[in-house]
Amino acid sequence: MTPDLMEAGARTRAEHDAKAKPVRRFIADxxxxxxxxxxxxxxxxxxxxxxxxxxxxxxxxxxGELRCIIGPNGAGKTTMxxxxxxKTRPDAGKVFFGSNIDLLGLTEPQIAQIGxxxxxxxxxxxxxxxxxxxxxxxxxxxxxxxxxxxxxxNGEQRDRIAEVLLLIHLKEEVQRTxxxxxxxQKQWLEIGMLLMQDPRLLLLDEPVAGMTDEETERTAExxxxxxxxxxxxxxEHDMKFVHQLTEGRKTxxxxxxxxxxxxxxxxxxxxxxxxxxxxLGR
Amino acid sequence: xxxxLGPKGWAALLAAxxxxxxxxxxxxxxxxxxxxFHLSDFYVSLIGKILCYAICALAMDLIWGYTGILSLGxxxxxxxGGYGMGMYLMRQIGLEGNYKSExxxxxxxxxxxxxxxxxMVSDSFFAQMLLVVGxxxxxxxxxxxxxxxxxxxxxxxxxxxxxLTFAAMLLFFRNETGFGGNNGxxxxxxxxxxxxxxxxxxxxxxxxxxxxxxxxxxxARAIVTSxxxxxxxxxxxxETRVMFTGYNPLVYKLSIWTLSAVMCGVAGALYVxxxxxxxxxxxxxxxxxxxxxxxxxxxxxxxxGPIVGAVFVNGAKSWFTxxxxxxxxxxxxxxxxxxxxxxxxxxxxxxxxxxxx
Numbered sequence: 139m140t141p142d143l144m145e146a147g148a149r150t151r152a153e154h155d156a157k158a159k160p161v162r163r164f165i166a167d168x169x170x171x172x173x174x175x176x177x178x179x180x181x182x183x184x185x186x187x188x189x190x191x192x193x194x195x196x197x198x199x200x201x202g203e204l205r206c207i208i209g210p211n212g213a214g215k216t217t218m219x220x221x222x223x224x225k226t227r228p229d230a231g232k233v234f235f236g237s238n239i240d241l242l243g244l245t246e247p248q249i250a251q252i253g254x255x256x257x258x259x260x261x262x263x264x265x266x267x268x269x270x271x272x273x274x275x276x277x278x279x280x281x282x283x284x285x286x287x288x289x290x291x292n293g294e295q296r297d298r299i300a301e302v303l304l305l306i307h308l309k310e311e312v313q314r315t316x317x318x319x320x321x322x323q324k325q326w327l328e329i330g331m332l333l334m335q336d337p338r339l340l341l342l343d344e345p346v347a348g349m350t351d352e353e354t355e356r357t358a359e360x361x362x363x364x365x366x367x368x369x370x371x372x373x374e375h376d377m378k379f380v381h382q383l384t385e386g387r388k389t390x391x392x393x394x395x396x397x398x399x400x401x402x403x404x405x406x407x408x409x410x411x412x413x414x415x416x417x418l419g420r
Numbered sequence: 421x422x423x424x425l426g427p428k429g430w431a432a433l434l435a436a437x438x439x440x441x442x443x444x445x446x447x448x449x450x451x452x453x454x455x456x457f458h459l460s461d462f463y464v465s466l467i468g469k470i471l472c473y474a475i476c477a478l479a480m481d482l483i484w485g486y487t488g489i490l491s492l493g494x495x496x497x498x499x500x501g502g503y504g505m506g507m508y509l510m511r512q513i514g515l516e517g518n519y520k521s522e523x524x525x526x527x528x529x530x531x532x533x534x535x536x537x538x539x540m541v542s543d544s545f546f547a548q549m550l551l552v553v554g555x556x557x558x559x560x561x562x563x564x565x566x567x568x569x570x571x572x573x574x575x576x577x578x579x580x581x582x583x584l585t586f587a588a589m590l591l592f593f594r595n596e597t598g599f600g601g602n603n604g605x606x607x608x609x610x611x612x613x614x615x616x617x618x619x620x621x622x623x624x625x626x627x628x629x630x631x632x633x634x635x636x637x638x639x640a641r642a643i644v645t646s647x648x649x650x651x652x653x654x655x656x657x658x659e660t661r662v663m664f665t666g667y668n669p670l671v672y673k674l675s676i677w678t679l680s681a682v683m684c685g686v687a688g689a690l691y692v693x694x695x696x697x698x699x700x701x702x703x704x705x706x707x708x709x710x711x712x713x714x715x716x717x718x719x720x721x722x723x724x725g726p727i728v729g730a731v732f733v734n735g736a737k738s739w740f741t742x743x744x745x746x747x748x749x750x751x752x753x754x755x756x757x758x759x760x761x762x763x764x765x766x767x768x769x770x771x772x773x774x775x776x777x
Binding site: 246251256258264265281287 | 651668
């Protein structure tokens, strides 16, 4: 490349940046998904006091994919999510978001800002705030102190909140304090908060735990409607729910003792002898 | 969204402002001393002092009630503000001290020949007022930065703040520190070259304190009704969720923590000319714990509650310590237990609907 070209490129970039909405970020780079990979985990290992929670785990999630992860208790499912979201630093290995963002160099808020949303096993919402306020805080916007002090919702943002309220069936509860919601409603509210962030990748840790059958069904429908627009990683014990999500054609990953035991269609892994031994046939 | 105050709120605020700015001066200065409506100098000072405490309780509510960080060291920031003002007042004594020296009496007593370095700007009111805000602010900022960055939370944070104020108290007890040792500062004569001991000055300080309290209240109200205030409450309820939503809790906690400390510093600076003394006793762990008690008794996360709590507890204290001097601490303990058991939302919780869990 000639110096002229480089200069021209820099100028175009500067013009583009000037036009783009001034949203303060920790990092300059946007994740790049052109190669079709949303999340790439390679050989990560974590040990706590000698106990190997993760043992050279590798995993690749495609853009728009819905991947279910199953495995017995202690298989390392939550630890894996901790590594992806910055809560735990692995002893070894790589975690990439898109093909260019090294997640291991970022903090939890930074990872959330570039588009990784996480739902905890236990519903975690702001109990003393209303449903509306819970969603408002999650809304994608500048996360700085000054912006928060002078923040006013615009029409577009209100529409977005209304849209998500409809999606998570909490329209009637909008002014209720979140602490007063039922367990299943809290789960949904947290999913709604995730959607407000507009993440490219959603990590969902046992999202239907404690839900009624009807709620579980509706949650599955919701996730299926998100597939394609977002990449989803769902960790779940409920095989009926997994069955519903995979629709008989999607890949399921089985974790055991911190690494991948098997990967394939649900019917395949259910027939896999090793899997039957450690998990299904207990 | 949420309004700064409702119509009732504005009416109450107006009534409070009128009481402080009009009623107190009127009853003290205009109504003759023999009248039943006369407010004695003693009560003017007492009200002024309690209003200073109310500012501390309000500051405590921002950090504890709204952000869920219990500080047991806010007395330190209050005392630092008080010392900042005290240094200036010591210099205002001029040559009228016992030793007729340019230096404050305690320095003469220690045989010091010149002012130590940290007294360099003490003859300037403006510079000392900057220190009143700056020293508690800077200390809180540095301490908070390291504590919050290390993710120290809950009872561990409370214990460290308690240790901090205790350590500072020991430091200030030492004569070498240059703050008058265990006697602290007293015998003030003037502020801005105006004599302190006059009724007019007493009322003026009380009115200023009331005005500052009202100003701080409005500021706090603006903060907690903003999205920033809701992030603070979110940090209190579920800090991990806040983090995984993309907010960096450190900057939120650090900013409100520093602001809260500065408010206490200002309260301390207003307190010292009204009570006429500042000594390391203000940094004792018990003094800081009391601030938390005022907030809890009045009702946390309501802003008005801690103000009510500070007025109620201190009003009760000044009556009790006269009527039953031996039993005050028993009463305070019983009050705290009763509020914790029966009034989780404090005194103002009694008057509020149950619309919020």
